[in-house]
Amino acid sequence: MTVRALHHYDEIGLLSASERTPAGHRRYTERDLRRLYRVRALRALGLSLEEIAGVLDGAADDPESMRELLTAQLRRLDEHAELIGMLRRRIRGLLRQAGDSSGPDPDRLMTTLELMSVFETYFTEEQRERLAERRNALGGEGVEAAKHEWAGLVEEGLRLVESGVPAEDERARDLVRRWDALAGGFHPDGADGERTRAAARRMWQDNSAEIGGSLPWPVERMAGLVAYLEQARQAG
Structure with a gap:
């Protein structure tokens, strides 16, 4: 994690350091670190920061809400995968039409x-x-x-x-x-x-x-x- 990212998480209320040093530096506790791990894990699933905040602040212990959120995310990913597949087929078709390594006219x-x-x-x-x-x-x-x-x-x-x-x-x-x-x-x-x-x-x-x-x-x-x-x- 970069310092800039941590500061951004703090600004939007997603993750704030629970303690401060005498010099005013942020000090992240074990609890903060666990929340950060959860943020990173959910971000890797493609959820937005706003969705992640909702999960961690209200639905983290609600399996049904989590299931609905992940189901919606899976649906979005499936739609995106279909689009990527279509684009891949289209590009392959263009390359086949090129006929040679010099590329299509x-x-x-x-x-x-x-x-x-x-x-x-x-x-x-x-x-x-x-x-x-x-x-x-x-x-x-x-x-x-x-x-x-x-x-x-x-x-x-x-x-x-x-x-x-x-x-x-x-x-x-x-x-x-x-x-x-x-x-x-x-x-x-x-x-x-x-x-x-x-x-x-x-x-x-x-x-x-x-x-x-x-x-x-x-x-x-x-x-x-x-x-x-x-x-x-x-x-x-």
């Missing part, structure tokens, strides 16, 4: 961060967790295989659009079936999956330029393909 990095912000706007925290669980279940190889398959579907769809094949054509309907089946692997089952799909469609409709700008195909062509697929989907 600044424009690419900012675009990625912007898209993350968009993603969080349209999906709830629970939905993001479900999507992450499905992605983790696929594994790295599964995700890469899905990306490769999806790129092939995009190229196939663009050819259909540019060749003037009607959305009601069986080729278009077959494409949309395979497209939706592939996307389904990244969404939860049942009603939860329907909600995340709907959120994904809203996100694309509102931010097609930003999202499309991160893809290797021109935004206009991708927007046309998405509209074409929706027509084929409605055609059955």
